[in-house]
Amino acid sequence: MSFGEWTKEISEFIWGAPMILVLLGGGLILGGSIRFYYIIHIKYIFKSTIGTLFKRTKHDHTKGEVTPFGAFSSALAGTVGANNLIGVPLAIHYGGPGALFWMWIVALVGMATILVEIILGQRYREQTPQKEFVGGPAFYMSRGLKWRFGALFFAIGLIVQLGLSTMVQAKTIADRVGNSFQISSTVAGAAMVIIVAILVFGGIKRIAGVMKFLIPIIVFGYVVLTVFVIGSHYTSLLSTFQLIISEAFQPTAAVGSFAGASIWVTARWGLARGLYSSEAGMGTAPIAHAAAANHSPLKQANWGIIAVVIDTLLICSLTGLAVVITNTWTEVEEAEQMLINAFQTLMSSQVSEYLLTVLLIVFVLPTVTMLIYYAEKQADFLFKHHHPIIVRSLYLTLLFIGVFCSASMLWNMMDIVLAFVVIPNMYALIKLRKEATAEIKQFIYDKKRM
Template sequence: MKTLSVSWQIVKEGFEGDMDGFTKAIAALTDFIWGIPLMVLLIGGGIFLTARLGFFQFRYFPHIIKQTFGKIFSKSEGDGTLTPFQATTSALASTMGAANIVGVPVAIALGGPGAIFWMWLVALIGMGTKYSEVVLGIHYREKNKEGEFVGGPMYYIKKGLGWKKVAGFVAFALMIEIIASTMVQANSIASSMSGSFGLPPLVTGIGVALLVIAVTYGGIKTIGKVTEKLIPFMVVIYLAAALAVLIYNFKEVPQAFLLIFEYAFRPMSAAGGFAGAGVAAAIRWGLARGLYSNEAGMGTAPIAHSAAINDHPAKQGFWGVFEVIVDTLVVCTITALVVLTSGVWQTTSPDDASNMVTQAFVPLFGSSIAGTIVTATLFLFVITTVVVIIYYGEKQAEFLFGTGASKVMRVVYIAAIFVGALGGLRFIWQFLDLLLAAVVIPNVIAVLFLSGKVREITKDYFTNLYPVEHKKKAKGGNPHVRTAESDGNAGAD
């Protein structure tokens, strides 16, 4: 309660003061909301959904892997605009980004190696939330005037619960949030390109804007084709470099895992540049990084997944689980091991934590190549992120005002790229996390209210389609797979 009263006192004083005070007020309010309240909602919601769905992500893990990793190149059946893998890479494009390369070292710097254990834990729990969002996105999706499948939190809130005003609020908040998010992404890449290659922010802004225009002009089909190729490429490049570093430091890998498990449950004293961290800090930063990394509960992933060619919502839900595995359990874990085995976490100040991966690459690749690898990877991450979140923003405008409005918002977002690259309108950036919270809170509450529908769809799959998959495997045949009654289309109950 003391924290609450202090936060609200800062907020009150801020709104009564000048612009600097207003900025501090927004920051204080945002820090409070993204602290214990949202952690309780997201983690508690994830635990509830996981339990209500019978811990399916653990019980059927081999089946989920078979239906995702095992079918990346398989032809899909059912209705939709994108292949399941294209829809997944489109969703991954918004989650795979600076958080995977920069956020993980920050978590280690402030929470110690034990933070990675809690990051893993929240990822395992978040699988239930991400699966539920995607299932609902498919079940309640519909076709727009251009013949494309559209869906997301605004659709399942409106159609599943009848909360039209809440659906409109969520759509509007996300539409505006993406303006700020686009600015921040553009500024981060402009700063990186300027620092690494001396490229003026103006040139970077124009270049990024032109690339985004070229991709978004073709709509979700073009976005899907681009992310399908670019996401695997940049993940493989980054992981190849990171794994080379782990091989170089292979003797330290067992010790890195020992540090993760040991200091998840006991405090770690200061050592070198590491200031030390208690168990509470490890939990706080591990949970925060896990939640922010895989975006489970944020309502964005089902917007992309809703366009997938699909004959049962649960099947696409498995691709939501796939997202969490790739983003958090693979890429974030590899980043953590690179930082821990290289020892840079003990020699680098927390204020410079964002450069830990580059520093870890230096002994093997040299400073020039190391900087180029990280900068190029971040550039690709940012480009794909901006392309996909602009699509998300367009779909919010379409939901609120029709397909014509989506084209108008595309122009607004392109302008935001240019302005953000130059560092303009920074006061808008302050609202990014606050607006995102305005999307997350009603989205998670809606998913919890609709958990009965998710359970019904999941039960239908494992009762009717799961046995058929096993029969096909046992007999080597190809019997006709029955389509579930819900069918995953427009989805009226």
């Protein structure tokens, strides 16, 4: 058995029953503990986040480096990447349309996970000698649980996973640019390294400053495009939803180029893509939000709910619906080509191909920037006096190497390592969930007094 086949088998096993139990079971425990606050108080969540965008608000920067929206934009940039454009069609290719249903489920359940993560990330964050705020699972494991081994295990595991993720993003871009513009992988990799280096060497303030303007434009443009694609097939919208729901609970039969899938395979791919898009339980969201200048951990956590809504329930859903409603999932095997064919319902094949390439570039580059930032924060935990330039240089090197690797092997290895990151984090969240519950109870008490 080759190394690639070995990683594939392990990945398929882990992302079957084991991760279903961890993600959905753990998410439901957390949701019940916080009394599904994010559903009951959804109106307040939108009002305290999106509703504040056009209000002038002073932020105490002794409590954080960037604004709450800046931290939100940075966190969102870390999730809006290749997974949204390529990962979702890939899940449909292997698991069928029903994978979208499981992606939605893990996103809804995962909102509780995100909420608890960010609250704990804010409560246990620290300030470095350079006046930078750092936080995340490694910090609430070591300070909240006094679980030093778990914190070290998580930090090292996340550093490895982020390295693999960086390589996946690089490979996706290099292949796409090469196909569209006949540019060599070497040139594409070098260009990515230069652009990302300009951002990461500016620190979180520069990253947040760029992302808070760039991300809304990217999201709005992509939403408009996919809505037009779906709208051009609006008569099939109801039957598309019926297909997605029915295929989530029964084996998907082979059709066209689709080879068929069992219920477990369908759930596995939907759960994996849902986790990658929302990052619920992965522990990266609280790292970005730890830098926010916000007096209330709960109010900052509300931005995490909005991120899941935008990234998974909006962007990923629109990608999946565009692929399913146009039937391109039955026509071709390549994930990229599915989306290109969907775009062709509105434009020529050449324009569709160029458009996907541009979209991937503007989606992936911000993601890679944040992946490197997350890795740097893990180094802050592991090595109190490390030099950021070492981490940044290492990941920029991995970014370049990734363009020459096997995409399928990188995806499988990333899935395997991610499981060993999620499990200790979910354990810590469940053990510390009463602290998040206390934040929410205080909010409800204050609200009743108003």
